Amino acid sequence: MLDAVVVGAGPNGLTAAVELARRGFSVAVFEARDTVGGGARTEELTLPGFRHDPCSAAHPLGINSPAFRALPLERYGLEWLHAELPMAHPFTDGSAAVLSRSVAETAASFGPRDAGAYRRLVEPFLPKWDTLVRDFMSLPLTSLPRDPVTLARFGLVGLPPSTWLTSRFRDERAKTLFAGLVGHVMAPLNGFATGAIGLVFALAAHARGWPVARGGSQSISDALAAYLKDLGGEIHTDYEVKRLDDLPPARAYVFDTSPTALAKIAGFGNHYESFRYGAGVFKIDYALDGPVPWTAKEARTAGTVQIGADSTEIGNALRAASRENRAPDRPFMITVQPSVIDPTRAPAGKQVFWAYGHVPSGWTGDLTDALERQLERFAPGFRDRVLARATAGPPQLAARNANYVGGDIGTGAVSGLQILLRPKLSLSPYGTPHPAVFICSSATPPGPGVHGMSGHNAAKAVWRRLRQS
Ligand SMILES: Cc1cc2nc3c(=O)[nH]c(=O)nc-3n(C[C@H](O)[C@H](O)[C@H](O)COP(=O)(O)OP(=O)(O)OC[C@H]3O[C@@H](n4cnc5c(N)ncnc54)[C@H](O)[C@@H]3O)c2cc1C
CATH class of the missing domain: 3.90.660 (Polyamine Oxidase; Chain A, domain 2)
Known part of the structure; x- marks a missing residue:
């Protein structure tokens, strides 16, 4: 049995996986797309030789992120x-x-x-x-x-x-x-x-x-993924998770998805109904x-x-x-x-x-x-x-990217109380109705941006739980 399974290889999912693997837990990541990165990727979208960032491009939050700054990402190619x-x-x-x-x-x-x-x-x-x-x-x-x-x-x-x-x-x-x-x-x-x-x-x-990021935002995701693999973590791409049963047995499941998708996958009914995009x-x-x-x-x-x-x-x-x-x-x-x-x-x-x-x-x-x-x-x-x-x-x-519901690149409106209290009013926003299921996407604090801090904060909640069980 794995210690943790992460669904989604965006910056938050990868950061959560890295933080858990660094603490000695066994981790596997499952990603719907054929490459890792989520909103931090680079592709030849127009003409040969033109390398575009379809999502994030400028990284004030990335370079200032306490989570990224504590990881050796430069060693894995991030410049x-x-x-x-x-x-x-x-x-x-x-x-x-x-x-x-x-x-x-x-x-x-x-x-x-x-x-x-x-x-x-x-x-x-x-x-x-x-x-x-x-x-x-x-x-x-x-x-x-x-x-x-x-x-x-x-x-x-x-x-x-x-x-x-x-x-x-x-x-x-x-x-x-x-x-x-x-x-x-x-x-x-x-x-x-x-x-x-x-x-x-x-x-x-x-x-x-x-x-x-030199070479494009993909190099942020690639650095996280390479570090994760060095720590013994596994990454499975082309693997869209539709039900919890699609995943191998694990002590904890961490979702880098929208709350709506998580509710559907994990059978949480209308738990996140009040969440606004x-x-x-x-x-x-x-x-x-x-x-x-x-x-x-x-x-x-x-x-x-x-x-x-x-x-x-x-x-x-x-x-x-x-x-x-x-x-x-x-x-x-x-x-x-x-x-x-x-x-x-x-x-x-x-x-x-x-x-x-x-x-x-x-x-x-x-x-x-x-x-x-x-x-x-x-x-x-x-x-x-x-x-x-x-x-x-x-x-x-x-x-x-299923996280961008209606084209909302923040995975949830950043307005009203939802700026701070996301995905719902709770003392443990990374927890869910199921004690072994967690959420780590930008639908959780501190919100959108390529900074990995939602993944970092969620990983803390997960390892506290893994230590107890
Ligand atoms: C056009 C655009 C411009 C942006 N500009 C910037 C910018 O300049 N700077 C910045 O810091 N941020 C920017 N952002 C925002 C930033 O990209 C996101 O806030 C960030 O990527 C969120 O990270 P995440 O890990 O929470 O989710 P994501 O990066 O969205 O990753 C989620 C991953 O989960 C996967 N997934 C979802 N559902 C499933 C499932 N059921 N099974 C398996 N895998 C699943 C997705 O395929 C995806 O890979 C931009 C976003 C967009 C779209």
Whole structure:
């Protein structure tokens, strides 16, 4: 009998498996797709030699993850690559606000009236970042906070809506960049704890940057999988689990799946009925015949570029997709340009380019034209650079990965109390109605992103249980 079986080889499933194997437990992973990776993968989606990331591309949470930092992933081929600027947010006048590793450079890009306010916002947290991120990503507390005072101060600033936080800025530049940061998890700007979302992304940039993985995001998953195999773990691909009976006997079962899928597989009835899924995304992977012709020079050297003319436009786009059930006319976009730093991703002189905007859950339309009209506002001539594009709306995303229900790339809305309390109100969110069955996907705290912390926290719950039995 195995000690643990993990269903799903996404970053959280693989991290949970590694953490258990490192502690001497026997582990096997079962993955529906023919390769490991879930939302951290790389594929030739357009033309030969163009290596695209269909899901995650920029990794502020990955490089800052206490779980990943404790694993020897570099030894297994993971190399973080940093662009000159982690992120730029261009404006229609050809200028840009930036999120730089340097607080001073970032503050200066907001203009003289907001530079001081920005410094006062982030500087108190930066010296304590490593402890704060560990405490924050272990919420609800899987271990006692190491620095409860800083965590409480962070809560005071972050738990109110982001619009409260940005009211300390007087000009649009800082407000807009910050609204875009909140948009990375698709939350409406006036939602509970959205200030914390923006603040985490900003602090992550100052602490360690927003890198891409050399060769593509697949190298994160491949490093986790190679380490797991070295520890004696097994990985079975092309193995979709439909019932608990499909799995070998084990002392614990850990699901890197949506709560809905888990309830079906394990026969938990309506246990997760109150769990809400969020809006979807419409993703485009581009093969380009050269760099994106950004008007703003800062955008040409940034790993990530946010697109949204001002905070009102961004707020409208997020509200349209998440509250009004319609595709936005002017979508807020997140774009990543790995080729700025990684020549291995495309043939010489060519580039891969990654972009998405938000759409309602399950939306079946085509957002390509609206997204490219947005790009043309900030990079005139963009369309002329396109050699090929691969598009994926909610139905395609959900078909590729069952966790992206309705195209929701967070596996569960990151809004309201579900930001913190997911998949349901419980002191042990990784436990389920069955004492030997656990859930470790991004439907559990700390939520979406390639950081492995849900897997790490769930593994703790599993090994406590295995030690007792
Ligand atoms: C378009 C897009 C862009 C993104 N951008 C970023 C980004 O830039 N940075 C970032 O940090 N994050 C990003 N994310 C989010 C990130 O990819 C996810 O939050 C992360 O992958 C979640 O990890 P996970 O292990 O919980 O689940 P997943 O990565 O979704 O993995 C779940 C795995 O379980 C498998 N599975 C599901 N059901 C079964 C079953 N019944 N039997 C067997 N296997 C099963 C799936 O095939 C999958 O491999 C993005 C996601 C998408 C889709």
